[in-house]
Amino acid sequence: MILDTIVCVECGGEARVLRADDPDDPYAPGDVVAYRCVECWERFDVVVTDEDVEDT
Numbered sequence: 357m358i359l360d361t362i363v364c365v366e367c368g369g370e371a372r373v374l375r376a377d378d379p380d381d382p383y384a385p386g387d388v389v390a391y392r393c394v395e396c397w398e399r400f401d402v403v404v405t406d407e408d409v410e411d412t
């Protein structure tokens with residue numbers, strides 16, 4: 357499961373995922389998840405790791 361929000365490294369605000377994880381088309385390791393900060397509109401791309409998609 358990927359995170360819906362992360363902390364913006366630019367301003368400490370909340371960065372929200374642009375495409376939520378879809379059960380029909382889940383993220384896989386190596387995919388890029390894009391987040392955009394609601395405070396400063398900075399965009400962050402995070403690469404999905406095995407750990408992110410583990411079923412725990």
Ligand SMILES: [Zn+2]
Nearest residue numbers: 364367393396
């Ligand atoms: Zn920000």
